[in-house]
Amino acid sequence: MPDERARTTRTTRTREPDEHDNAYAGLLTDDPRWAFGTGFEDPLAGVDTTVPDGVDPADLATYCLMLGDDALVLSQRLAEWTSNAPDLEEDIAFANIALDLLGQARLLLARAAAADPTQVPALPAGSPVPDEDRLAFFRDGTALRNVRLAELPNGDFAQTVARVLLFATWRLALFEELARSRDAVLAAVAAKGVKELTYHRDFAGRWFLVLARGTEESRRRLVAGLEALWPYRAELFATHDVERAVAGAGVGVDPADVADTVDAVLDRVLETSGVERPDVPPRAGVLGRAGRDGRHTEALSLLLAEMQSVARAHPLGQW
Amino acid sequence: MSAAGAGPRHAPGRQSLLDRARAAAAAVVDPELPVLTLLDLGVLRDVEVADDGAVVVAITPTYSGCPAMGAMRDDLLRELRAAGLPDARVRVALEPAWTTDWITPAGRAALAEAGISPPGAAPRRSGPVPLRLGPPRRAVRCPRCGSGDTEVTSEFGSTACKALYRCRACREPFDHVKEI
Known part of the structure; x- marks a missing residue:
């Protein structure tokens, strides 16, 4: 940085064209950073995170983990398409959808930590890792609350399109209701998420139609992908005790309540595409427990091993 | 300053x-x-x-x-x-959620000047979000040649807020700030 001295004496620097060309230029010298996170110290800085009256903080936190983990895990899966999608536009589309979901996850995990700090994994003293990153990188699979649909391997492009359609249609319906939550943070995250999920659902719906009406091979792959995912669909609408509790307290949504809405949207996509509803039974959990209870498929442990290994190897990592 | x-x-x-x-x-x-x-x-x-x-x-x-x-x-x-x-x-400030309607007239002019198509009016709804299986219905003008004969390439672009378009008149690709 040959112009370092000049930089420090400038007074109107943000209009300089090179301000963001140098990756180090924007770093404040008195701002220690967790090396594996984003650097914005608190995604809820200055936001009122008081838990509303009559709401159990532990339930609210667990519910935020459920919705946050859904987004975190699917975001990680979609990011696997980066540099691997059939063409550049779809590569970028999956990366954008993954980024939106990661942002939702970050806010939701931060909200969970603020509601019930006891659920945040403890790290050695002096660790700069923020709460939402502790929750993302330092929980084992049995503590993750995502639905299994989010964690399944990607399969091919058609199967990923089918998954984004199922997931975004469901989550959009949940968030439209959640935008009226008594918890101001959840309501705000949901209201913002609705705008993003609308683009995700429409993207997947259009591709679903294109693949269904494309070649014999594209249609075959789409139908096979949908059938592979369909057994995990019933879990999306199975109400967990925590979901029932937060819905009763006016801060969460009972997923069973959006089942009809989601069905109507999916039926329209299927009818327009000329694809039958798959006739395959739901995949049972273990003794009635599934993703919301921390009972996952083997695929999640492999995903977490990749996602968490660097952070876990360096719990004090910072620069 | x-x-x-x-x-x-x-x-x-x-x-x-x-x-x-x-x-x-x-x-x-x-x-x-x-x-x-x-x-x-x-x-x-x-x-x-x-x-x-x-x-x-x-x-x-x-x-x-x-x-x-x-x-x-x-x-x-x-x-x-x-x-x-x-x-x-x-x-x-998480609430109210950001909308492209907040981009000022000066901001829209600056976008157009930089070759980026500014957003139209953000959708306003009461009731469920409608599913759109067709291409987005937007009147987008090419920021380079001004032609209205444009088509969307992808609803996702180089940043979260932009879609990719192409002008059928001058054949140039360009970014459009998508309405939210």
Whole structure:
């Protein structure tokens, strides 16, 4: 940085064209950073995170983990398409959808930590890792609350399109209701998420139609992908005790309540595409427990091993 | 930026402090769209002086995963510091959610000037979000040749807030800030 001295004496620097060309230029010298996170110290800085009256903080936190983990895990899966999608536009589309979901996850995990700090994994003293990153990188699979649909391997492009359609249609319906939550943070995250999920659902719906009406091979792959995912669909609408509790307290949504809405949207996509509803039974959990209870498929442990290994190897990592 | 260099030890009045803070914050540009300021983008929501005398700036993310929030915060704090206001904080305003309708006329002009098609009116709804299986219905003009004969290439582009378009008249690709 040959112009370092000049930089420090400038007074109107943000209009300089090179301000963001140098990756180090924007770093404040008195701002220690967790090396594996984003650097914005608190995604809820200055936001009122008081838990509303009559709401159990532990339930609210667990519910935020459920919705946050859904987004975190699917975001990680979609990011696997980066540099691997059939063409550049779809590569970028999956990366954008993954980024939106990661942002939702970050806010939701931060909200969970603020509601019930006891659920945040403890790290050695002096660790700069923020709460939402502790929750993302330092929980084992049995503590993750995502639905299994989010964690399944990607399969091919058609199967990923089918998954984004199922997931975004469901989550959009949940968030439209959640935008009226008594918890101001959840309501705000949901209201913002609705705008993003609308683009995700429409993207997947259009591709679903294109693949269904494309070649014999594209249609075959789409139908096979949908059938592979369909057994995990019933879990999306199975109400967990925590979901029932937060819905009763006016801060969460009972997923069973959006089942009809989601069905109507999916039926329209299927009818327009000329694809039958798959006739395959739901995949049972273990003794009635599934993703919301921390009972996952083997695929999640492999995903977490990749996602968490660097952070876990360096719990004090910072620069 | 005429106030730059005047330190807090000059003990300016509250209004003067606020004016300087507003001027400094209003000059900060968006890290990903440097042709327009955070104010023009509608991301800068509020500048106030807290009871403890600190300048508190509120910003809102364009998208939930906006990776530029950290850069925005750093840029704001640096600009305020350069204006003699080191006692400053940045807070997040999550609600109401950002909408492209907040991009100012000056911001829209700056986008068009930079070859980026500005957004139309954001959708306003009451009731369920309608499913759209067809291509987006937008009247988008090519920012280069002005033709209305354009087509969408992808609803997702180089940043979270942009879609990719192509002009059928001049054949050039361009970005469109998508309505949310």
